[in-house]
Amino acid sequence: xxxxxxxxxxxxxxxxxxxxxxxxxxxxxxxxxxxxxxxxxxxxxxxxxxxxxxxxxxxxxxxxxxxxxxxxxxxxxxxxxxxxxxxxxxxxxxxxxxxxxxxxxxxxxxxxxxxxxxxxxxxxxxxxxxxxxxxxxxxxxxxxxxxxxxxxxxxxxxxxxxxxxxxxxxxxxxxxxxxxxxxxxxxxxxxxxxxxxxxxxxxxxxxxxxxxxxxxxxxxxxxxxxxxxxxxxxxxxxxxxxxxxxxxxxxxxxxxxxxxxxxxxxxxxxxxxxxxxxxxxxxxxxxxxxxxxxxxxxxxxxxxxxxxxxxxxxxxxxxxxxxxxxxxxxxxxxxxxxxxxxxxxxxxxxxxxxxxxxxxxxxxxxxxxxxxxxxxxxxxxxx
Amino acid sequence: xxxxxxxxxxxxxxxxxxxxxxxxxxxxxxxxxxxxxxxxxxxxxxxxxxxxxxxxxxxxxxxxxxxxxxxxxxxxxxxxxxxxxxxxxxxxxxxxxxxxxxxxxxxxxxx
Numbered sequence: 001x002x003x004x005x006x007x008x009x010x011x012x013x014x015x016x017x018x019x020x021x022x023x024x025x026x027x028x029x030x031x032x033x034x035x036x037x038x039x040x041x042x043x044x045x046x047x048x049x050x051x052x053x054x055x056x057x058x059x060x061x062x063x064x065x066x067x068x069x070x071x072x073x074x075x076x077x078x079x080x081x082x083x084x085x086x087x088x089x090x091x092x093x094x095x096x097x098x099x100x101x102x103x104x105x106x107x108x109x110x111x112x113x114x115x116x117x118x119x120x121x122x123x124x125x126x127x128x129x130x131x132x133x134x135x136x137x138x139x140x141x142x143x144x145x146x147x148x149x150x151x152x153x154x155x156x157x158x159x160x161x162x163x164x165x166x167x168x169x170x171x172x173x174x175x176x177x178x179x180x181x182x183x184x185x186x187x188x189x190x191x192x193x194x195x196x197x198x199x200x201x202x203x204x205x206x207x208x209x210x211x212x213x214x215x216x217x218x219x220x221x222x223x224x225x226x227x228x229x230x231x232x233x234x235x236x237x238x239x240x241x242x243x244x245x246x247x248x249x250x251x252x253x254x255x256x257x258x259x260x261x262x263x264x265x266x267x268x269x270x271x272x273x274x275x276x277x278x279x280x281x282x283x284x285x286x287x288x289x290x291x292x293x294x295x296x297x298x299x300x301x302x303x304x305x306x307x308x309x310x311x312x313x314x315x316x317x318x319x320x321x322x323x324x325x326x327x328x329x330x331x332x333x334x335x336x337x338x339x340x341x342x343x344x345x346x347x348x349x350x351x352x353x354x355x356x357x358x359x360x361x362x363x364x365x366x367x368x369x370x371x372x373x374x375x376x377x378x379x380x381x382x383x
Numbered sequence: 384x385x386x387x388x389x390x391x392x393x394x395x396x397x398x399x400x401x402x403x404x405x406x407x408x409x410x411x412x413x414x415x416x417x418x419x420x421x422x423x424x425x426x427x428x429x430x431x432x433x434x435x436x437x438x439x440x441x442x443x444x445x446x447x448x449x450x451x452x453x454x455x456x457x458x459x460x461x462x463x464x465x466x467x468x469x470x471x472x473x474x475x476x477x478x479x480x481x482x483x484x485x486x487x488x489x490x491x492x493x494x
Contacts, residue, residue: 267405270437
């Protein structure tokens with residue numbers, strides 16, 4: 001008796017469930033088909049390998065047809081971008097394009113090279129919110145590298161044979177003093193007619209970088225001039241201008257390394273002048289003082305000098321030095337008062353073969369250049 | 384290490400030109416053990432870019448002397464850019480001995 005209504009209820013429930021089930025089962029083949037199709041379509045359309053395959057075929061056919069210098073270094077790579085929590089993904093591509101224009105000019109008394117490079121690179125996700133590498137950049141670099149002078153006279157065949165013979169005679173000399181005072185050097189250098197060498201390098205880089213939708217962007221840039229002059233012939237007016245070498249001239253003379261007094265034109269310093277736009281993104285001290293990491297312009301002056309100190313037995317002692325100076329242009333007052341707007345660094349050492357005998361460093365490099373500070377502060381001795 | 388002998392014009396011409404450039408003061412025989420860091424231009428306080436710049440100056444002058452003073456001609460497939468770049472690659476390598484530079488000169492020039 002008690003079971004009667006319960007059985008009725010159960011029957012009614014079962015009937016409803018079966019009905020629903022039937023309805024559901026009826027729709028199932030359709031839904032399965034639809035899901036299968038969608039999954040397959042998603043799988044195909046989101047597979048970067050398909051797009052890479054198509055792109056490579058198109059790219060290769062264009063490139064094979066003609067020599068295409070513009071397209072030569074264009075790289076497009078379709079890929080899947082994954083959100084940082086790996087839950088969502090989006091198809092996209094990365095691109096990089098380098099275009100180089102080099103005009104070379106090589107003559108006997110003027111050799112120079114013009115450099116112009118264009119570089120574009122970036123990552124684009126079709127759903128930009130899923131782009132963990134949201135960065136694009138465009139950079140234009142122009143510059144010139146070259147020499148004036150540093151040449152010798154072109155010799156006729158008969159003289160060449162004679163000069164080669166002189167060289168072999170010099171090579172047979174086994175005593176360093178005899179070698180240094182050999183009159184054959186005079187004959188050789190007189191025939192050569194060496195002119196002073198002036199070497200320069202100029203480069204300017206300007207660029208833009210930002211996010212894929214251009215909502216965040218900034219300009220980048222800098223310019224640099226490097227210069228070096230060398231005179232390889234004796235008693236040259238340019239050598240006499242090498243004031244840095246004067247004290248060492250005296251040391252060389254006193255130690256018997258050189259038989260005569262005279263500054264080396266081969267040791268004139270290499271000088272670099274530059275202006276850079278600096279992004280202090282990792283400079284926490286600056287951020288603490290100014291409350292921001294806005295980029296700023298900075299001037300730099302760098303010079304390097306090395307000369308012969310003395311020759312003792314089979315060991316050659318050299319004096320090496322470098323000086324680097326940096327100053328921020330229009331630095332804000334808090335940066336100036338904290339003394340962060342200017343920095344300089346001096347380092348010098350005496351080396352013999354592959355050993356440091358003494359080194360001294362003073363000052364500091366700017367934050368972004370501190371990776372180069374390989375020398376310990378103060379004096380360091382090693383014998 | 385390449386063979387260092389006065390019968391090889393690449394060795395002799397390299398040694399004497401570097402001597403004239405005041406890069407070293409060694410006799411031919413003793414120069415065999417010289418390494419790049421012992422040459423006058425190799426300033427260890429310079430940045431890599433500065434050192435390469437100085438090495439380019441040395442290589443460019445050597446190239447001029449080899450071709451004009453000693454009548455050297457580039458070997459097949461070699462031009463000025465390659466010959467200079469080959470020398471620079473060795474010059475900036477502190478531990479490379481002089482005979483290695485001479486071997487490269489011998490590869491690129493025919494004296």
